[in-house]
Structures are given as structure tokens and as C-alpha cells.
Amino acid sequence: MQISEMVYGVLVQPVVTFRYLGQARPLGRTLGVWLLALTFSAVVSFSLIRGEMAALLPEVPAVQAPVMGNLFWLYGVGYLLLSLGWWLVVSALYGLLGELLGGVPNGTGVLTCLALAGLPGALGPALQLLSRAASVRFAEGPLLAGVFLWTAVLQVLALRESLQVDTGRAFVIWVAPFLVVGLMLLVGVLLLAALMFTVGLNL
Amino acid sequence: MKQRLLTGFIIAFCLVVLVVAVRWSPPASSSRNVSESIGVIRVEGTLMSGSGTGLGSNIASSVEIMEVLQTAQKRDDIKAVLIRIDSPGGTPVAAQEIGEEINKLKKVGKPVVASMGDVAASGAYWIAASCDEIYANPATTTGSIGVITEITNLKDLLDKLGIRTEVIKSGSYKDMGSSFRELTPQERQLLQGLIDELHGQFLQQVEKGRRGKMTLEEIRRIADGRVVSGTEARKLGLVDHLGNYYDALDGAARLAGITGEPAVVELNAVDPWSRLLSRFSLESLLNGAARMQIRF
Numbered sequence: 001m002q003i004s005e006m007v008y009g010v011l012v013q014p015v016v017t018f019r020y021l022g023q024a025r026p027l028g029r030t031l032g033v034w035l036l037a038l039t040f041s042a043v044v045s046f047s048l049i050r051g052e053m054a055a056l057l058p059e060v061p062a063v064q065a066p067v068m069g070n071l072f073w074l075y076g077v078g079y080l081l082l083s084l085g086w087w088l089v090v091s092a093l094y095g096l097l098g099e100l101l102g103g104v105p106n107g108t109g110v111l112t113c114l115a116l117a118g119l120p121g122a123l124g125p126a127l128q129l130l131s132r133a134a135s136v137r138f139a140e141g142p143l144l145a146g147v148f149l150w151t152a153v154l155q156v157l158a159l160r161e162s163l164q165v166d167t168g169r170a171f172v173i174w175v176a177p178f179l180v181v182g183l184m185l186l187v188g189v190l191l192l193a194a195l196m197f198t199v200g201l202n203l
Numbered sequence: 204m205k206q207r208l209l210t211g212f213i214i215a216f217c218l219v220v221l222v223v224a225v226r227w228s229p230p231a232s233s234s235r236n237v238s239e240s241i242g243v244i245r246v247e248g249t250l251m252s253g254s255g256t257g258l259g260s261n262i263a264s265s266v267e268i269m270e271v272l273q274t275a276q277k278r279d280d281i282k283a284v285l286i287r288i289d290s291p292g293g294t295p296v297a298a299q300e301i302g303e304e305i306n307k308l309k310k311v312g313k314p315v316v317a318s319m320g321d322v323a324a325s326g327a328y329w330i331a332a333s334c335d336e337i338y339a340n341p342a343t344t345t346g347s348i349g350v351i352t353e354i355t356n357l358k359d360l361l362d363k364l365g366i367r368t369e370v371i372k373s374g375s376y377k378d379m380g381s382s383f384r385e386l387t388p389q390e391r392q393l394l395q396g397l398i399d400e401l402h403g404q405f406l407q408q409v410e411k412g413r414r415g416k417m418t419l420e421e422i423r424r425i426a427d428g429r430v431v432s433g434t435e436a437r438k439l440g441l442v443d444h445l446g447n448y449y450d451a452l453d454g455a456a457r458l459a460g461i462t463g464e465p466a467v468v469e470l471n472a473v474d475p476w477s478r479l480l481s482r483f484s485l486e487s488l489l490n491g492a493a494r495m496q497i498r499f
Contacts, residue, residue, distance in 0.1 A: 012209065044224045130223065
């Protein structure tokens, strides 16, 4: 399967494509597609925050230009590393959860399918940029929600096909890390609030 | 066929987005595209002349505040400055340095207004007195025009512990203020002279800043270190108006001749994490610890 076929399949015929990719596991080509999508996403999302970053710097072109150049590379590398870390960690976690819930052990398959299932995610910053450039910022919310939903559905399908579990279990596996992170955030916020309340009560 | 079409569409879409990403400039933030702004400078914490207060510090560094005052002077879009004060005072030099920089700002025609928060006492009042107008809340604690130094005498405690300090010095006053012995009458006289001189400088500054609003005699009567509420300070003439931060912003806009709602530029905003950590900072814990320091 060529790269264009992989992309087309994920976007148009995800079930069949993920079933094939989960078995064939073309990790090298997947990594290529993933890197391309991520670079595109990093460039576009940097352009979204460029204004805010420039506002933090002195209004001197001789200072702004080199600093912004360095910031671009820093942002790009950070974006890439964080995404890579997230991809590896989440894939490992999904693989483990999948096995615990009766799925087949298929780490590389999960890694491959999950990377390609995240492809529509690159659309998020792109649509944000286009709606801002066209001065229709109100469209951002619905568009981002649509992209999130599409990506979520693809990821659940990717897990279902690569781990060979039913849709319900695939959904449970998919949602579990979000629940854990959400719970940790909630506990953190509650602790912080308790701390601020204790030290802030004075008159 | 369908696959080729979709691939072509994806490539075209990506190219269009990349071109937009490179060419499109996001609208500048409000601080940069307006021609008339009010710069807000926060003076929060104990005034000290050191630079670089570090994360979580509860120190208002005069070096950092002078830097932002200079920024306000240089930026053409900033037509007036509001100094938001929440400080119990600090070292004389820090207050003087900031006061001098405020005078420079006033000289270039940019009005400076002080807005007092919970506390604007002593050295912090020095800063406020340097401004064109002062706004205080009715419950603000202000005043405390005076100079103080405290020396903790640990001699009896050290004697009980059997600890003795040997001092080798080049002059009889070199260890003046030492915590290991009593002050001599001569030393007390010298220190009192220093304190009186600094108090005189403080009075001069307040008289200069409040000229036409208070006489030197009126200032002298209350310059005994007493703290007063914002309401009392208004009656005494130490502040010009009772009002909150937004009233002070309006006042600054009025003095600068800005019509309509002015844009506000925070020149030294403190991030929430530093604000939280400052409650646990070493400086906060050491505040009031045994060390000789002259302060307003």
C-alpha cells in the first residue's frame, strides 16, 4: 500500500484500511506521513501564535526578527518532541489496556493505526487559521469540534481494528487515559484551591 | 480516480494553508496598535534596590520598576502612567530611585497617577507623593511617614549559650548596630542623626509632591510614623481622591487628555504562579527577622 493509498483509505474507508494496517504494520511509511502532517501542523499553529509572541518582544525589528526565527525552530522542535512522546506513551498505554481487556497483543499495529488516525487533527490549526484570516472566528468552535469528533471516531476504529476488540471496549480503551488525566487535573486544581484558600484568608 | 482527486485536493489545500500561514499577519494586540494607552506599573511587595527578584519573591525591585518606567517614557503610545501600589514601604534608596524616575516621566509631559491598594505606607507613600494625583480606597492603609531601623540585641541569649564573639575592627564605629552588644550613647546619637536626616529627605519629598495641597507644617504634624486610613488621608490632604483602580485609570486618562475608553498596557504584570509562590518566599519568611536595615 502506497502512502497516498494509506491516506485515502484512512480518510474514506477507515475500517478496511485500519484492518489492513493493523496486520501489515508499515511503520516506516506511517512515520513519514506522521512527520509530514506534524510539520504542517506546527508551521500553521505557529502562525496562529506569532502575534502574541511578537507582542512580548521589544518593538525593534533588529531584535524581533532573529528572536522570532529562533522561537520558530524552538516551537517546531518542542511540538515534534511532545507529539512524539504523546504518540508513544498513548500507544503503549492503549496496547496495554487492550491486552487487559481481551484484545490481541499488537503494539506496532496500534502505533501505526493511531498515527494515521490522528491525521485529521492537522486540519484543526489549518481551519482555525483560515477562519481567522477570513474574519469568521465564530466558525472556529464548530470546526474544531468537528475535527475532534472525526479524529476520535477514527482513533476508536483504529483501536478496534488493531486490537481486534468490539466497539464498546475500543471506546473504553480510548477514553481511559483522558479520564485519568482529567481526574489528576481535578485533584490538582482542588489541592491548589485548598492551598490558596488557606493562605489567602486575611483581612 | 477518486483517490487521485482527493490526493490532489489535500495537496492543494495544504499549499493554500501554508501560503496563508506565511503571509497572514495576525492583528496586533491591543497594546501595540493603539495610539493612546495608559501604562500600568505594579509596585507590590517590600521596596528594595536590588535587581532580579527571582521566582516567588515578594520584593518590589527598584531596578525593575525603573526599567518599566523608562519603557513607559520611550513608548509613544503610552500617554499616561498609573502606578498601582500595594507595598508597606522598604529601603530609602529604592523609594528615592523610583521617585526620581517618576519625576523624569512627568518632565516629558506624561502624567503619573498613583492608585493605592491594601497598603501604600512609608516608602510606598514616597512613591505615591511623587505622582501627579493619588487615589486611595477608603480602607487603604497609608501614611507612616517616618524612618526606622531596628537592632536586635542577642547579647544575653548568647551569654546564656556560652557563645562569645570576638571583633577586630578598623574603627570604633565599624560594628555599629551589631547584634552582639549594646549600642553605645555615641553610636545611638550617630544613628539618630542618620535617621533624622533621612526623615528630613522624606519630608522634603512629600512637601515637593504635595505642594499646593499641603503645607510643610501640616506634613510635619502627621509625619510621626502614624498610619491612617484612605478616608483620613483624604481629609489630611495626603491623597487627592477616594476611588478604586478604575477611577484612577479614568483620572490618568483625564490628565493625559485621552477621550473615550483608554487602552491599558500592563508593563510589569506578575504571573499568577509568582504571585502564589511569593506567599511562601524566603523574603516573606525573613520579613522582620533580626537584621539591621534602615527603612521607610
